[in-house]
Amino acid sequence: MTELLNLFIVFAKIGVCTFGGGYAMVPILERELAEKRGWAESTELLDWYAISQAMPGIIAVNVATFFGCKRRGVIGGIVATLGMVFPSFVIILAIAAVLNNFADVPQVKSAFAGIRACVVVMIITTVLRLWKTSVADRPAIAIFVPIFALSAFTGVPLALLIVASGVAGVAIGAVRQGRGK
Amino acid sequence: MSGLIIYLRLCYEFFLTGLLSIGGGLATLPFLRDMAERTGWFTIEQLVDMVAVSESTPGPIGINMATYVGYNTAGVIGAAVATLSIAAPSVIIIAIVSKLLARFRENAIVKNVMYGLRPASLALIASAGLEMARLSLLRTAPELDFLSRVDWKSVILAAFLLPIMRFRKVDPIIMIAICAVIGILFKF
Incomplete structure (x- = not known):
């Protein structure tokens, strides 16, 4: 019970701090779950993101469910998701009920311009940190570079890129095994 | 519309949106646009405003939109119904996938797939970072x-x-x- 409550609180905390969608959440997840608590490996987070990207649903919710399921099964998945969703639920209710032109308030705009710069830097430093563990050798670089280029500069559906990189992983594995024999 | 029916419709519409939108960020947007046209629950202008609000509040846009539309259509309970409905498909599907993943973690093919997915996942995070840097x-x-x-x-x-x-x-x-x-x- 205490652990479920903790799960809810940690994800509510993550939910409060996730500005700018599922990917902006990576640095905070990494810090809260991997670095601070040792509840998950950084590479696991990447696995969940990749799978979440190719699955239906909202990425942030998918990742929360993955983690919750890992800790405490299906109930854990539900609790983590509820925690993740709770802050935005309350905030949007407040905005819908009272603050109609919330997004036009100058101070709000300024605060978020500052936050956005911070989120950009957070993502850059996270990518640099995770590079060592997830892009460990040349074949992995050969996957990273084209996926980055295609996702950044073309409109190829991301789910397709994920499927292709999974296939590439299997092919690389097969080549390695062939060499080993 | 009477109470129960509006809740059921909210549940249906947002469950479907959660089920159909694959990928992150604004993946729910086309479905919400379609919903606006079919149901008349909100206008395209409100949708655009909501994108702005979502950019300036925490939380995924799909969740925010569900809360907002649910509240405007059927009050606080409507907001809760719509929000839970859009999250439900994710929870169901990922609960299943995570069980399968745990069972086949040591399988050679699964390991190779994961080997391919990790750099791709990091590449997508990097490209989302680039997009945010541009914005x-x-x-x-x-x-x-x-x-x-x-x-x-x-x-x-x-x-x-x-x-x-x-x-x-x-x-x-x-x-x-x-x-x-x-x-x-x-x-x-």
Whole structure:
């Protein structure tokens, strides 16, 4: 019970701090779950993101469910998701009920311009940190570079890129095994 | 519409949106647009406003939109119904996938698939970062040349933050709060 409550609180905390969608959440997840608590490996987070990207649903919710399921099964998945969703639920209710032109308030705009710069830097430093563990050798670089280029500069559906990189992983594995024999 | 029926419709519409939108960020947007046209629950203008609100509040846009539309259509309970409905498909599908993943973790093919997915996942995160950098460091004014579009205050803040966040252990949550204050003080 205490652990479920903790799960809810940690994800509510993550939910409060996730500005700018599922990917902006990576640095905070990494810090809260991997670095601070040792509840998950950084590479696991990447696995969940990749799978979440190719699955239906909202990425942030998918990742929360993955983690919750890992800790405490299906109930854990539900609790983590509820925690993740709770802050935005309350905030949007407040905005819908009272603050109609919330997004036009100058101070709000300024605060978020500052936050956005911070989120950009957070993502850059996270990518640099995770590079060592997830892009460990040349074949992995050969996957990273084209996926980055295609996702950044073309409109190829991301789910397709994920499927292709999974296939590439299997092919690389097969080549390695062939060499080993 | 009477109470129960509107809840059921909200549940149906948002469950479907959660089920059909694959991928992150604005993947729910086309489905919400379609919903606006079919149901008349909200206008396209409200949808655009909501994108702006979602960018300035925490939380995924799909969740925010569900809460907002649910509230405007059927009050607080409507908001809860719509929000839970859009999250439900994710929870169901991922609960199943995570069970399968745990069972086949040691399988050679699963291991190879994961080997391929990790760099791809990091590449997608990097490209989302690039997109956010473009949005936050450049102003949207296509008529201006590149240099006049640069938002220097944000660039300076980012350049200042980069070494701090790279080489010191700082809590991202505290950094976000500090940057919000800097944004307000220096009128970003």
